Each structure stands twice: as C-alpha cells, then as structure tokens.
Amino acid sequence: MISLGNIALNNEDSINTMRKKILQGLKLLHEDAIIASRIASITSQMGRSLCHTCSESLLNIGLFRGTGGVAFCLVFMADESSLKLALRETPYLRTFFDQIQTLPPYKNWHRLQCLVWLGYASLPSDEIIQKARNIIQEKSRTELMLDLQENNQKLSLLKEQLSILNSQLTQENLRMGADLDLLKQMQQLILPKPDELQSIKDLDIAGFMEPAEKMGGDYYDVLYTNGVVTIAIGDVTGHGLESGILMVMTQMAVRTLKEINEDDPVRFLDILNQAIYDNIQRMESEKNLTLAILNYADHKVSISGQHEEIIVFRHGGKIERIDTIDLGFPIGLHDEITDFINHHLVELNTGDGIVLYTDGITEAQNMNKKQYGIEKLCDTISSCWERSAEDMKQIIIKDVYRHIGEQKIFDDITLLVLKQN
Amino acid sequence: MQEIKGEDYIVIYNPETESISFQGELTLGGPSEYQPIKDLLEQVVESETSAVTLDLLKLEFLNSSGISMLSKFMLKVKNEKNIKVTILGSNDVPWQSKSIKNFKRLLPSAELKID
Numbered sequence: 447m448i449s450l451g452n453i454a455l456n457n458e459d460s461i462n463t464m465r466k467k468i469l470q471g472l473k474l475l476h477e478d479a480i481i482a483s484r485i486a487s488i489t490s491q492m493g494r495s496l497c498h499t500c501s502e503s504l505l506n507i508g509l510f511r512g513t514g515g516v517a518f519c520l521v522f523m524a525d526e527s528s529l530k531l532a533l534r535e536t537p538y539l540r541t542f543f544d545q546i547q548t549l550p551p552y553k554n555w556h557r558l559q560c561l562v563w564l565g566y567a568s569l570p571s572d573e574i575i576q577k578a579r580n581i582i583q584e585k586s587r588t589e590l591m592l593d594l595q596e597n598n599q600k601l602s603l604l605k606e607q608l609s610i611l612n613s614q615l616t617q618e619n620l621r622m623g624a625d626l627d628l629l630k631q632m633q634q635l636i637l638p639k640p641d642e643l644q645s646i647k648d649l650d651i652a653g654f655m656e657p658a659e660k661m662g663g664d665y666y667d668v669l670y671t672n673g674v675v676t677i678a679i680g681d682v683t684g685h686g687l688e689s690g691i692l693m694v695m696t697q698m699a700v701r702t703l704k705e706i707n708e709d710d711p712v713r714f715l716d717i718l719n720q721a722i723y724d725n726i727q728r729m730e731s732e733k734n735l736t737l738a739i740l741n742y743a744d745h746k747v748s749i750s751g752q753h754e755e756i757i758v759f760r761h762g763g764k765i766e767r768i769d770t771i772d773l774g775f776p777i778g779l780h781d782e783i784t785d786f787i788n789h790h791l792v793e794l795n796t797g798d799g800i801v802l803y804t805d806g807i808t809e810a811q812n813m814n815k816k817q818y819g820i821e822k823l824c825d826t827i828s829s830c831w832e833r834s835a836e837d838m839k840q841i842i843i844k845d846v847y848r849h850i851g852e853q854k855i856f857d858d859i860t861l862l863v864l865k866q867n
Numbered sequence: 868m869q870e871i872k873g874e875d876y877i878v879i880y881n882p883e884t885e886s887i888s889f890q891g892e893l894t895l896g897g898p899s900e901y902q903p904i905k906d907l908l909e910q911v912v913e914s915e916t917s918a919v920t921l922d923l924l925k926l927e928f929l930n931s932s933g934i935s936m937l938s939k940f941m942l943k944v945k946n947e948k949n950i951k952v953t954i955l956g957s958n959d960v961p962w963q964s965k966s967i968k969n970f971k972r973l974l975p976s977a978e979l980k981i982d
Contacts (some may be wrong), residue, residue, distance in 0.1 A: 465939075481919070683931040684897040732898035734935055752969075771968050779938055786972060805931065815892075817928075820961075856894075 447519055448509040448575065451582035453769035454566035455493045455503045459588045464505060465490035471507070471581045472518055474574065476564050485562055488542040495535040500528030505580050509569065514544070516569055516598065517561035521523055526556040533558070537836045539781055580688055588598065624726065629690035630657045636697050646670050649742065650799075650865040652835040654843055657858045662736065663689030665696055666802045669704045676704050679753060679862060680737035680777070681804040688731050695725060696735060696777070712787045713772055714739060722778040734779040738770055747800065750774055752790040754805060755820060761797030763828040767820070768792070799835070799865035801827050801842075806857035811852050818849045835863040871903050876906055876926075880911060886920035887911060901936045907949040908940050918951040923967070924982065927960055934966045944954035952977040 453464045457693045465486045472482035496503040503524035510519035549557040636667040643651040663682025682689040708714045738753035752774035758766040810818040869880040876891035956963040
C-alpha cells in the first residue's frame with residue numbers, strides 16, 4: 447500500500463476536515479465525483495461514531511494495488527470494541543465500498559480496511575500521488591492553531607529568557623557607564639589646575655578637554671620645575687577603560703621623567719615608550735598612543751614625539767605648521783623607537799604662540815560627515831592671534847562646536863593654547 | 868574575491884592579484900570592531916602567498932584604531948613572515964602621508980608606491 451497520510455479522529459472538527467480531504471482526494475483519483483462524495487459521507491459517519499465511542503482512533507489513507515487494479519484504501523484504526531460498535535452503527539458501510547476486511551492488529555490497533563476500486567490497473571503518476579498526499583496531509587485550521595499555540599508557548603519562554611539576559615546586559619551597561627564616568631573624572635582630575643598655569647610667568651596658557659561619551663584617551667599636561675616648562679599632549683587609540691588607564695599611566699610616566707630632570711628627548715621618549723610598551727603587553731592590549739613633548743625655557747621650545755601637526759602662530763597671525771612624523775613614533779607600538787626620535791626647535795617672540803590639539807578637533811564631523819580640518823583650525827587661530835590664550839581657546843572651541851552642530855561627538859576634544867608674554 | 872563591507876567602507880581581497888584594497892572611510896570603534904579585517908589580513912599572510920599588496924589609494928580616512936591595526940600587521944609580517952609587502956598610497960590623503968611612513972619603519976622591507 448502507498449500511504450497518502452493519516453488523520454486522527456478525535457473531535458467533530460477533525461471529522462469535518464477528514465470528510466473534505468477524502469472528497470477532494472478521491473475526486474482527484476476517481477473520475478466519478480458522485481462516488482467521491484458518497485465515500486466521503488460514509489467515511490465521516492463511520493469516523494463520527496468511532497470518535498464518540500473511543501478515546502483514540504485513526505484513519506490511514508492510501509492507495510492499494512490488488513487483483514482488481516488500484517484501489518483507494520481507508521483503514522480505520524481503533525480498539526476492538528469501538529470498531530465493532532461503529533460497524534454496527536454504520537450498517538451501510540459495506541454497500542459503499544467494493545471490499546471490506548479486517549486486518550491483523552497492529553500494535554494495539556485493531557484495523558478495518560475498506561477499498562474502492564479506482565478503475566485503473568497501474569498507479570497514477572508521482573505528481574498525482576504527491577497532490578493527493580498534499581490534500582490529505584494539509585493541516586486543518588485547528589491543527590495550525592494548535593501548532594501556533596505551541597510555537598507561541600516556546601516563543602514566550604524564549605522571550606522570558608531574553609528579558610532576563612536583557613536585564614543582565616542593562617546592569618552590565620550601567621556598570622560600564624559608571625566605570626566610564628569614573629575614568630572621565632580621573633581624566634579631568636589629573637589635568638593641570640588654572641593656578642599652576644598662571645604661575646608660569648613667561649607663558650600665557652589655556653587648556654581645554656571635553657571627553658566624548660565613550661571616552662577616548664586624550665591627555666595633556668603642563669609641568670613647571672627648575673625654570674623649564676614641559677608641555678605634553680597625547681591621544682591613546684580607541685575608547686573606554688584601557689584607553690583611560692593608559693592615559694593616566696602616561697601622565698605619571700611623563701611626570702616621573704620630568705621629576706628626574708631627564709632633558710634628553712631621545713632618552714625621555716625611549717624610557718617612556720619602554721614602560722608603556724611593557725604595560726600594554728601585560729594588559730594584552732592592542733592600543734598605543736601619539737605623544738608630543740615640548741620643553742620651554744627662555745623663548746625657546748624644543749619639540750619631540752609624534753603627534754598631530756603642531757601649529758605655531760606668529761605675531762600678526764602668520765601660521766607655521768610643524769610635521770611631527772619625523773620627531774618620534776607612536777608610543778607603545780614597538781619596543782625600539784630611539785632611531786625615530788628627533789627634536790625641532792622653535793623660537794617664540796612676544797605675541798607668538800603654539801596651539802596643540804588632538805584629532806578630536808581636526809576630525810570633528812558635522813552632519814554631512816565633513817571634518818573640521820587643520821586648515822580651518824589654522825584660519826581660526828590666525829583670526830584671533832591677538833587675543834589672550836584663554837580667549838583664543840574659547841573662540842576655537844566655539845567654532846569647532848559650531849561646526850559639529852547637532853552631530854554626535856565621536857572623540858575627546860582637547861586643545862592647548864600657549865602664548866609668549 | 869573576499870569582501871568586508873560597512874556603511875562607509877569596503878575591503879576587498881583579490882587572490883589573483885594578491886592584493887587587498889581598502890576603500891572609503893574606516894572609522895570603526897576599536898580592535899574588536901576591526902577584528903574581521905584583521906582576520907582577513909592574517910588569513911592572507913597565513914596562506915601560501917609570497918607577496919601581498921595593500922592598496923590604500925582609495926582609503927580616504929583611517930582612524931587611529933585602524934592605523935594601529937595596520938601597524939600591528941606590519942610587525943607581524945616583519946617578525947613571522949617572509950612576505951613581500953607593497954603599499955600603494957597617496958600623499959594627497961592626510962592620514963596616509965602621516966602613517967605610511969610609520970608602516971615602513973615597522974616593516975623596512977615594505978615597498979612604498981606613493982602617488
């Protein structure tokens with residue numbers, strides 16, 4: 447027998463569905479539509495009476511090949527007494543089918559096989575058989591509803607698990623947010639204070655730092671001992687905890703080297719690089735940083751280290767840009783950088799000055815993703831060179847924020863203006 | 868051909884020409900976001916190839932995390948692989964004029980072809 451499918455007969459709905467399927471299926475296989483309709487009716491009567499008497503019954507539908515050719519074959523499956531009772535309640539069954547016989551029980555099922563000869567000797571095409579299978583096996587609305595219900599239950603369980611996960615993530619986020627807040631405080635805490643800057647009589651200095659939401663690792667410092675002003679500015683790659691920690695480590699390393707009066711730029715940056723490099727290795731971090739160190743004494747500035755271009759403005763507004771590529775190397779990227787360290791000397795007369803910044807300024811984007819750019823920065827500096835360092839700082843920052851507009855701030859914004867008194 | 872694509876960038880590896888082309892603006896947030904590109908670079912040097920070209924001509928912007936990733940790549944090649952690296956770049960692109968020099972310092976055997 448070639449099976450076309452099974453239908454469980456367990457309620458009125460399933461009987462109705464079964465009747466429709468048999469009608470449709472048999473119409474496809476038998477040329478006489480009236481026969482199809484009769485078989486569908488009698489099968490549903492039999493099914494209904496089985497359904498009433500017995501807790502579990504099944505109709506197996508298939509194609510049977512026998513001496514009379516190919517038959518549409520229905521096998522009712524139920525317990526013995528229900529099957530007998532149903533047969534008594536449906537006495538006309540035998541007049542509708544060509545052949546009825548009891549099959550040997552299968553597992554706990556007692557089986558009654560009913561055949562209708564289809565009037566042809568060989569099996570219908572695979573395509574027709576598949577069509578018939580689709581009809582018989584198509585899920586009823588009730589079955590679909592049950593499936594849907596089951597899936598919904600699974601989904602709501604999943605949703606519950608997701609919401610637990612979500613709340614864990616929210617907590618984690620809050621915790622990380624708190625960490626970042628702490629780091630931002632740390633970054634601000636370690637900045638030089640206004641009275642320190644004012645104590646340097648030769649230079650008028652103003653600094654600004656605004657951490658981005660995700661906190662970058664910007665750093666600047668102004669240290670004044672033994673008549674030498676050491677100015678440092680740096681930017682750790684990336685954002686977050688590691689960047690913040692490296693920024694603070696760098697501040698401390700610079701301060702220490704300054705305290706021991708290391709005034710050779712090569713040794714200064716080499717030792718600093720070694721210390722930071724080893725810590726980065728220990729942290730298994732991918733980060734590194736740009737760092738420029740400026741030493742000022744008596745109108746002269748020595749610049750070393752690789753960072754953004756350094757902008758020198760002259761009395762009158764003329765701008766000079768100093769490329770720092772050949773003055774150093776990223777700190778913490780490689781363990782040997784002495785060959786790359788150099789220094790550049792700049793002389794400052796009254797009214798001259800230097801502007802230091804991080805890429806948070808030059809790469810600040812507006813809504814059209816256009817960067818602020820170094821040219822614009824130079825123009826702004828040139829236009830306000832006459833003002834005090836503090837005024838210049840405010841004018842520049844205001845112009846950068848004007849450029850950013852409603853756009854998000856992606857990186858820390860750091861600016862340091864120093865001017866020869 | 869293998870591709871890694873984002874909103875503003877595309878990285879294409881062409882095994883026939885043994886070249887990795889970077890195009891657009893790469894501003895991913897840190898090493899974890901650069902991992903797929905890093906993996907692609909490492910996969911290429913781990914393969915049997917003896918030369919690789921990094922075509923940066925159309926990479927208009929690369930942020931510091933991206934520069935760091937390429938720098939690490941240079942170091943990896945220098946320390947572990949005998950591969951000829953050629954870098955195509957342009958002095959007209961600000962980040963390139965600055966960083967390609969650092970790449971060469973990290974991997975002195977690299978050949979620079981600068982427009």
